[in-house]
Amino acid sequence: MVAASVHLLDAIMIMSWWRRILLVLIGAWVPTAIVFAWWTASADSTNPYFPPLSLIVERFTELWFSQEFVTTVVPSLRNFAIGYALACIIGIIFGTLIGGSRTGIKYAEPIIDFVRSIPAVATVPIFIVIFGLDIAMRVASITVAASMPILIATIQGVRSADVVQVETARVFHLSRQQQLWRVRLPGAMPLIFSGLQLGLQIAFIVTIASEFLGSGFGIGSFTLVATESFLILDAWTGVILMGLLGYLINIVFDLVERFSLRWYYGQKKIV
Amino acid sequence: MLSNGSRASRVRRLPPAAISVVLALALWQLATSVGPLADLSIPSVVETGQALIAELSSSEFYVRLWETIQMAVVGFVVAMALAIPAGILIGLSRFAWRSTKFTFDFFKVIPPIVIIPIVILVLGPTMQMGIFLVVFTLVFAMAIQTGLGVRDADAVLLETMRCYGLGTWSQIRYARLPSAAPYIAVGVRLSASAALVVAIVAGLIGGAPGLGKTILLAQASGDDPRTFATVFVLGVLGILVSRAVTWLQRRSIFWMPS
Numbered sequence: 001m002v003a004a005s006v007h008l009l010d011a012i013m014i015m016s017w018w019r020r021i022l023l024v025l026i027g028a029w030v031p032t033a034i035v036f037a038w039w040t041a042s043a044d045s046t047n048p049y050f051p052p053l054s055l056i057v058e059r060f061t062e063l064w065f066s067q068e069f070v071t072t073v074v075p076s077l078r079n080f081a082i083g084y085a086l087a088c089i090i091g092i093i094f095g096t097l098i099g100g101s102r103t104g105i106k107y108a109e110p111i112i113d114f115v116r117s118i119p120a121v122a123t124v125p126i127f128i129v130i131f132g133l134d135i136a137m138r139v140a141s142i143t144v145a146a147s148m149p150i151l152i153a154t155i156q157g158v159r160s161a162d163v164v165q166v167e168t169a170r171v172f173h174l175s176r177q178q179q180l181w182r183v184r185l186p187g188a189m190p191l192i193f194s195g196l197q198l199g200l201q202i203a204f205i206v207t208i209a210s211e212f213l214g215s216g217f218g219i220g221s222f223t224l225v226a227t228e229s230f231l232i233l234d235a236w237t238g239v240i241l242m243g244l245l246g247y248l249i250n251i252v253f254d255l256v257e258r259f260s261l262r263w264y265y266g267q268k269k270i271v
Numbered sequence: 272m273l274s275n276g277s278r279a280s281r282v283r284r285l286p287p288a289a290i291s292v293v294l295a296l297a298l299w300q301l302a303t304s305v306g307p308l309a310d311l312s313i314p315s316v317v318e319t320g321q322a323l324i325a326e327l328s329s330s331e332f333y334v335r336l337w338e339t340i341q342m343a344v345v346g347f348v349v350a351m352a353l354a355i356p357a358g359i360l361i362g363l364s365r366f367a368w369r370s371t372k373f374t375f376d377f378f379k380v381i382p383p384i385v386i387i388p389i390v391i392l393v394l395g396p397t398m399q400m401g402i403f404l405v406v407f408t409l410v411f412a413m414a415i416q417t418g419l420g421v422r423d424a425d426a427v428l429l430e431t432m433r434c435y436g437l438g439t440w441s442q443i444r445y446a447r448l449p450s451a452a453p454y455i456a457v458g459v460r461l462s463a464s465a466a467l468v469v470a471i472v473a474g475l476i477g478g479a480p481g482l483g484k485t486i487l488l489a490q491a492s493g494d495d496p497r498t499f500a501t502v503f504v505l506g507v508l509g510i511l512v513s514r515a516v517t518w519l520q521r522r523s524i525f526w527m528p529s
Binding site for chain 2: 028109113114117121201223227235
């Protein structure tokens with residue numbers, strides 16, 4: 001009996017492995033086909049804007065697996081990381097403060113509503129006027145733009161705490177501080193994380209935008225200059241690298257979220 | 272009586288908002304005229320206000336505004352026309368859904384701003400470029416959203432329909448589409464706001480016509496009050512669009528329990 005059920009489990013495990021491999025294969029054939037089509041269609045392309053993919057790949061490895069990566073891409077990533085980290089801290093702290101008080105929301109709402117309605121990229125010129133074309137401009141625009149969704153999500157999260165849990169905490173005479181740390185903030189985590197994710201995407205967009213608009217260094221600036229000086233291959237490698245970075249950043253975030261919120265997903269599964 | 276009461280409460284609700292707006296403007300004016308930012312060339316409230324009035328009374332502003340709206344609307348309509356049927360189709364077939372999932376997710380996640388350099392090369396700083404960017408931004412997210420809605424159809428309902436011998440077409444008509452409708456509604460609302468933002472970004476970064484280009488030109492020529500005033504207008508525009516879309520949706524799908 002025991003042996004049979006073990007065999008059954010093994011069979012299910014093997015099946016789920018097969019299933020997984022099958023799913024990956026099904027998911028992979030479309031991108032493979034796209035790349036293949038691009039490769040063959042552009043193989044002897046004479047259109048200056050669409051050079052052969054083989055040349056783009058060659059230039060890509062030449063550029064980005066070299067010192068150029070450190071001098072061009074690392075400064076962008078550094079600005080992005082600093083700006084985003086500041087946005088997380090500011091968004092969560094102020095969100096908790098504002099969300100915790102009813103009068104705070106009344107006073108802050110019109111200002112937040114207005115600032116978040118400005119397209120994030122359009123705030124960059126404002127920071128250029130204030131800070132010039134310095135690193136401070138880039139970090140400040142990333143921070144302000146990315147902190148808005150985090151701030152709003154935190155306010156909503158703290159406010160929409162489970163009534164039963166808050167009441168229970170009150171019955172057990174938890175102090176306001178304990179209520180905040182033990183009930184309101186943990187309950188707000190799923191919402192805060194959705195704000196953090198939106199903030200991350202905005203931080204990346206503004207990182208690139210601040211480099212497009214304030215010429216100088218960074219991957220965005222490199223790509224735009226390549227476009228303007230008609231270095232089409234360089235421009236393509238820049239665009240592809242930025243796209244890959246944007247995608248990777250999201251993947252990393254998903255992993256972090258899944259790890260930090262596994263208690264929440266566990267709860268949802270049980271329900 | 273009732274309307275009187277609600278009006279009174281609205282009046283009472285207004286002051287904090289008004290106070291904080293006045294306070295923010297006063298802080299800005301103080302900081303730029305006598306405060307720590309006075310030495311920098313940051314426009315004050317008064318200068319920005321003057322630029323705003325000049326902007327709003329020039330006919331050029333409305334031409335630019337119209338260009339931005341055109342790019343946003345055309346891009347939005349094209350994206351919806353492509354994405355909703357595509358989303359329904361891939362949502363109906365499990366194979367199609369799994370085949371496209373990774374690809375669509377990839378393009379959905381990539382911020383549209385990164386492809387601007389290549390788009391400038393190919394299409395130049397034109398309206399077509401702005402429209403292309405809007406379509407590219409919206410189409411993948413909207414197709415995924417629609418597909419999710421189609422796939423979310425009640426399994427029991429579908430089985431029941433199958434038992435009663437209802438064909439594929441009836442299943443689509445009476446189970447799949449109704450389940451997709453709220454998903455599509457949410458997608459349409461988010462897409463409408465995003466379309467405006469992308470149309471502006473296309474002008475600001477790519478030099479496409481419209482208000483984005485107004486900011487780009489104002490900033491390049493060092494006309495700081497005009498830069499501030501135009502960004503201010505964009506904030507107001509953003510609020511108006513999101514309010515309008517919410518209002519329209521509440522009117523058109525009032526039957527939908529949200």
